[in-house]
Amino acid sequence: MTQPPQPPNEPPQGGFGAPQDPPPGGFGAPTPPPSDQFGKQPPATPPTPPAGGYGSPPTPPAGGYGSPPPPPPGGYGTPQPTAPGQPPQDPAYGYPQGPPAGQPGYGYPQGPPPGQPGMAPQQGYGYPTAPMQPQYVAPQPGGGKKFSTQMQIIVAAVVAVVLIIGGGVFYASSGGDEGKQDEASSAGADGGGEGKGGKGDGLAGGTEKAPADTKAKVGFQLPHPKVTDTTLVAGSWVTDKVYVKTGVYEIVGYDLAKGTKLWSIPLTGQVCAASRHMSKDFKTAVVFEEGKATAEDKYPSCTQVGALDLATGKLMWSKSVTSTRSGDEPVRFGEITLSGSTVAVGGTSGGAAFNLADGAELWKPKADTNNCFDMGYGGGEALAVVRRCGSYDDPQLIIQALNPADGAPLSSYTMPAGVKYAGVVSTKPLVVAANVGDTADDGSAVSDFFSIDAATGKLIVRISADSDKYAAECDSTEVEQCSAVAVGNNKLYVPTEEHEGGGEYGDTNEIVAFDLTTGKLVGGRADAGDKYTLTPLRMDGSNIIAYKTPPYDKGGQIVSINGSTFEQTVLMVNPDDEAVRDAEGSFSVDYSEFIYEKGRLFISEQMVSEPSKSSSLDDKQYLVVSFSTV
Incomplete structure (x- = not known):
């Protein structure tokens, strides 16, 4: 299918609050809105959308991240858990065959050809085998034979059922070994959601509530700071x-x-790492440089x-420490996290x-004869460490659950040989x-997930998550920098890679879940x-908060997804x-930080750099943009 040309990456003129030099008093003073904040203009012919949606990262080389995967041999089937210590099985979890030429788009149900009403439709992308559903004939690209009278009756019956239900698209799915069916609605998953908030029990398991009107307004925008070199600005929190x-x-x-700027905490150097966790009374921790960059020392420790x-x-306190590995020199840290009242850096x-x-x-990790050191820690409700031992060329990674008070290991699990890095x-x-x-x-640095019993250190199950099919990501070298993944309800929720949708152009994807005990895909x-x-x-x-990256002519959305039924409730629809x-x-x-809390969405950069010489004065760059329904 021929893709239309991509629109230019640069935003158009007359845009969303031009960046301005910070006012006296330091960076961060709000930009006063112009009389016409959005630079509204008469409607124009919309630009042709690129494949994958507007604002996506540059296209990688063939076969790279996000490329459509080839269909695996033998189609898809029910995944099998991998026994501890055994390599994962080759067949992908719940992954369908690619559609043959002339069939509807990737991940859409396949109808029987005209004249063969007895064929059962196939399920979509990443979806376990479902019980028999009412049969229908999928439209054939480029025309095709007319429906038989029998098929017209079947299609009419199916349409009638859908209309009675109320416009939602319902599907039944395999509920695992017991064969129970989970009935879920994909209403709101069609890119709609403008207007009133979603109904139903989609938010019953969480604290976020759908507003009466989900249409968001722009909250504020902060200008891109002026820098002369690439500068890390990772770290954002909402109280x-x-x-x-x-x-x-x-x-x-x-x-x-x-x-408006309420306060500022000056630092001796630039932030190097920031905890993603806060205490209940809004305290957190960061790592920063010992001084500001100079011509003699461009990269302070x-x-x-x-x-x-x-x-x-x-700033409550700041300090450095030494270790037996570094002699009298202060230890250089690359990661920081928080668990309860313990700040752990590695x-x-x-x-x-x-x-x-x-x-x-x-506490500090003790040196041993096997050259072990703590690469980094995962915090939150508990504390875990990725500990690396052995030589650089032949490392051995050990995952330990720790007592936050004294650092004592509560359990240990040794990762498979050859694994150099791991993310918590x-x-x-x-x-x-x-x-x-x-x-x-x-x-992505993710091929497998390991569900570990923190009390005993025993492997519960190893889940194969082929990077060609699933889109979770972790930083290659940092321990607590995994994204596009969520854990709850004894399930691991991951998005599939983008693939061709059912329309004329444009990709789509799904969020699916693995059971953390069996390693199997759950229904839905x-x-x-x-x-x-x-x-x-x-x-x-028990719900998942997710961001919906929009096509070129729409605003993004925030949805709450029921962790059991996968029903979606729209919480926010941004302006288009x-x-x-x-x-x-x-x-x-x-590559950005997205925080949604109580009707407000904040999107911010993690790294900023000097504008390129080819950038025009009309190019708009922001450190932060926000949206609100409150």
């Missing part, structure tokens, strides 16, 4: 009163609604650990843990991701809908004004 974002040599708190009170805008030079309240040193997806339950045998060659899925793609952001109780779309589309879901 009950403030949105907090890492800036240049500072961390700034902004009013949730207006974006990341040796300073600091605790932040986000409610008051104060890196190739060693690790350490501190009390969040006063910075008292709690969740600490309770303990789930780890890794690229086993370097089979994930798309840059959440469909993004034509030209949309779904990315899980976090759990909300051209200038607003361009601002939202300038952030990639793969």
Whole structure:
């Protein structure tokens, strides 16, 4: 299928709040809105959309990340769990055969050809075999034979059932070994959702509630800071009163609604790592450089650990430590996390843990004869470490559940030989991701997930998640930097890779779930809908909060997905004004920070750089954009 040409990456002129130099008083002062904030213009012919949706990352080389996978031999079947210590089985979990020429798009049910009403339709992408459904004839591209009278009656009956149901598309799915059926609605997955909030029990398991009107308005936008080199600005948090974002040599708190600067925490150097977790009273921790960059020292060491009170805008304490591996030199840290009142930091030079309240040193990993060190920690409800031992060329990774108070191992699991890096997806339950045998060659660093009993260190199940089929990602070298994945309800929720939808053009995907005890795909899925793609952001109780990346002519959406039925409830639909779309589309879901809390969405950069010389003055770049339904 021929794809239309891609529109230019640069946003059009007259856009969404042009970036301005920060006003006196430091970076982060809100940009005053112009009289016409969005630069509205008379309707024009919309640009032709690119494959994969507007604002997606540049197209990778053939066979790279996001490329449509070839169909596996033998079609798809029920996945089998892998026994501990055994390599994963080759057939993909729930993965369908590619459609033959002349059939409907990838992942759509296949109808019987005219004159053969007895054939059962096939299920869609990543979906277990379902019981027999009412049969219908799928439209044939380019025309085809007319329906027989018998088939017209069948189609009419199916349409009538759908209309009686109320417009939702219902499907039944295999519920596992028991054969129970989970009935779920994909209503809202067709890219709609404008207007009133979704009905039903989709939000029963969480705290987020659908507003009376899901149409969002622009909250505020913060200008792209002026820098002369690539600068890390990772780190963003939301409290009950403030949105907090890492800036240049500072961390700034902004009013949730207006974006006005409420406070600033100056730092001696740039932030190197930030915890994604907060305490209940809004305290968190960061790692930052020992000084500012100079001509003599362009890259100061990341040796300073600091605790932040986000409610008051104060740096509670900061310090560095030494270790037996680094002699008298301060340890360089690359990662930081928080579990309860314990701040844990790690890196190739060693690790350490501190009390969040006063910075008292709690423990440091001890040196041993096997050259072991703590690569990094996963925090949240519990604390886990990825510990690396042995030589650089022949490492051995050990996953340990730790007592946060003293760092004592509660259990240990040894990863398969040849695994050089691992990412902690969740600490309770303990789930780890890794690229086993370097089979994930798309840059995702994920080929398998390991569900581990944190109490005993025994492997519960190893789940094969072929990187050609599933789109979860982890940083290759950092322990707690996995994204596009969520864990809850004893399930692992992952998005499928984008694939061809059922429309004339545009890709789509789904969110599916694996059982963390059996390793099998569970019945049900959440469909993004034509030209949309779904990315899980976090759990909300038993529900999944997900972002829907839109096509070129629409705004993005936030949906809540029931973790059992996969029913979707729309929480937010962003404006589709051209200038607003361009601002939202300038952030990639793969490389930006997305936070949704209580009717507000904040999208921010993790890294900024000096504008290229080819950029025009009309190019709009933002550090943060926000949307609100409250």
